Amino acid sequence: MMKYVNSKNNSVHYNLAVEEYIFNNMMDDDFLLLWVNDPCIVIGKHQNIFEEVNCKEIPKNGVTVTRRHSGGGTVFHDNGNLNFTFITDYHPDRFSGYDEFLSPIIKILNEMGIAAEKSKVCDIAIGDKKISGNAQSIKKNRVLHHGTLLFDSDLDALRAILKPAEGEFKSKAVKSVRSSVTNIVDHLGDKKLDFDGFRDRILNSFFENEIDEVKLLEADIKQIRELEKTKYITWEWIYGFSPTFTYKKQSDFKGHQVDVVLIVEKGKIKECKLKSKTLSVEKIESLLLGHRYDYFALSDLCSEIKDLENFADYLF
Template sequence: MAITYIESPSTDPAFNLALEEYVFKNLPRDKTYFMLWQNDNAIIVGRHQNTAEEVNAVYVSEHNIKVVRRLSGGGAVYHDLGNLNYTFIADAKDAQVIDLQYFCLPLIRALEKLGVHAGMQGRNDIVIDGKKFSGNSQYIKDDRIMHHGTILFDSDLSVLSEALKADPEKFESKGVKSVRNRVTNLRPYLPEGTTLKQFREALLANMTEGEELETYTLSPADLMGVQKIRQGRYELWDWNYGVSPDYTVRRSKRFPSCGLVELRIQVVEGRIANLAVFGDFIGNGDADELAGELKGCRMERRALTAVLELIPVSWYFFDVSSEELVDLILL
């Protein structure tokens, strides 16, 4: 069967995940589709994960990292322009029993031809010298399968480790937690001087070896369809954060001006359902009054700021600003 190659015109994560979904749902099912694409500065969380539990919210905000939820399961991953992603979309009668390795092996074979000896570890990771450089996941529906994977080519691993650094002891939830593995970039294992462009071209040539390759150019109608999905799902806070499993989070900080403030926050569908305040802090007002004002508010900086800017926070927590309280809630 011929393989149809589609190249994304964008590095926006919401667009690229929408493009995957569009191809999966709308393009003819008698073809197998292969895509190479990149996201700029993004965290992609798994379908069943608690977004707040996976990301370092303060770091993500300070570094303008986009957070988007994908359709498939698995753990959270960091993408930048040193990372290359690939996708296979195909029909499969018994898709529910297809092993992830079926779609990982072409990448392993392609790397072998480039002089890189990689192998599978566990169910969905590809490793070199025991270090993960590619994670994979799948989405299956109506006898159709979408397999996608990441390739750490030359990513900023320091940003990766900070952006995904969330404290599991501060959360109690039923969300699927990511497993942090030792990771490595692929570039040091390739011939010296290999660029991402060269690797991309070599990968495309080898990944489809033995199969006829045809290129599909997205039409204006296709792009309109992608944008509709993007705006209706992947740009929405309700999808990226709100569909997270319910959870309870604990926050605490000792402010020099007022003392220790401890928060117990129950979050349902991404919004504050209950907020209890404890600590040895000093203030004039009843902190439960302030907590009541935050019920129903999204666990998101803009929404929290909009509420707290209308409240004299320092009346409840001496000399603490609304911005400092937002930082504590999202710590």
């Protein structure tokens, strides 16, 4: 029997912690979670955030960024996007991958008059435009499947943040694939169906009679808050978990021609090679070595040194 967990919290950090907590601790039932996030960017577990997100822009836009525990690329969410999660048992010999989770979602969309079809391995699309991206996490004998449903998202809002930085990144990290997307609301037969109505239609399709809703206990919520605090909001997880990468740039810094090569491992500058005929490179190298590859921390660091103000801009 499937149970329903309704997260009324719109924080992506909290909602990812809810998922992970249920995935790791509540083994006896199958679960469906429905959740909505305030505007945020969510990168895949094994992505290099610096390759995907323009880190300088994050605070300016008041948007939250985090890393999820499933695979795949970078997505953005807002309040017009419905997230769904299934958590259930996993048997390698008869695991179909995505179909067992996507088929019921596609069926209910079709019943609403939407010509939704499975696309690629794990997307749902209308024609060639994506409306849902999906990813999974497998641990022991459990699988967590989650996906997005773009109902009425502001699709242009966060494009600036996804703009790549200027230098050249090299890594074996998972890369994002840009897809052309569309909102479900533009394809509905029933024009009166709003976000809440859409959410109810999805929910009711999984429960024949009564919805078996699980209320998380205070003790559960305490542990979820702990997971949020010790993992999902931390620099170490969001930035530091990025796979090892090399950053290269050859450019002009305040009239000095500078070549830089950084190797960043676990979020820290492990190697730093600078070439310049006019700057004292050894001093800068020793300054940067071992330091966190964080735009704001490096900005502070460089701002205190004469002639090196704004050098952090050069490193991202």
